[in-house]
Amino acid sequence: MTARPSPNCGPRRDGLTPSLVVLHYTAMHSAEAAIERLCDPAAEVSAHYLISITGAVTMMVPEDKRAWHAGAGSWRGQDDINSRSIGIELDNLGNHPFAESQMASLETLLQAIMTRWGIAANGVIGHSDMAPGRKIDPGPHFDWARLARQGLAAQTVAQSPETVDEDSFASRAHAAGYPQDTPFETLLATTRLRSAPWRGGPLTHADYTLPSI
Ligand SMILES: [Zn+2]
Known part of the structure; x- marks a missing residue:
């Protein structure tokens, strides 16, 4: 894992700790381009992690900090998802399958995050789930069933x-x-x-x- 610290973060509000993981795709042509954007103060967006198509993991925001990936939306009746979640960006344009090495890295990372913070399988959601109509990532090509079989997402x-x-x-x-x-x-x-x-x-x-x- 490499670190590329992003300035686009802050403290989690109201003493919240992560109880959700939100999965995204970058919709950009390369992992490097996405990382530059997620670290650009002018862009005002970030995520805790990005996983490239080769499976390389880049950490941009420490897990205890609030990254800016979720935006407006809610899940289980609760808003400020950024304060409640860890955001993972997957290097993918949204119109093609996710690479095997990328999925394998995601599974390893998810397992570690869920253990660290006591997050259950049903706490792993897509950006689309919490922001329907506004976001569709990680999109129709994402293999939710694969995660669910391993207890890394809800059945x-x-x-x-x-x-x-x-x-x-x-x-x-x-x-x-x-x-x-x-x-x-x-x-x-x-x-x-x-x-x-x-x-x-x-x-x-x-x-x-x-x-x-
Ligand atoms: Zn997203």
Whole structure:
């Protein structure tokens, strides 16, 4: 692991410690370009870690500090996600699969972070989960099932709704952690990123497969 300290950080508010990990993709053409941006005071963004496509890990913000990666949004009814989370950027444009070596490094890093801070599998979320409609990363190519099999993200569990309709779906998605004020179509598209990223069309029974609480 190499260190490239970013000035874009501060103390966590209200004495909060990390209870979430938020995964991102950089949407940039190289890890180096992304690191420069995440360390640029004018950009006012950062993350704790960046993992390149070769699996090299760069640390930019110490874990006990508040990095600026999440922005507006919420999860499980709680906002200021930056104060509650550790942010990991994955070097990926968003339109192609994630490299095997990169996934392996992510798994090693996640395991260590989750052990250090006592973070459960359901505390590992995507930027899209906490900011539906505003963010879609880590996107449809990210292999959530792979993480879930190793206990590094929540399993998605098929539920048995009595009726398949927008209201019952929204209430179950909110119970799983998704923000309350999300328009239905956005909520559906966002939850599909976790369970069935390539599914389109109207709400079906199969969409009631949500991250376990
Ligand atoms: Zn992001």
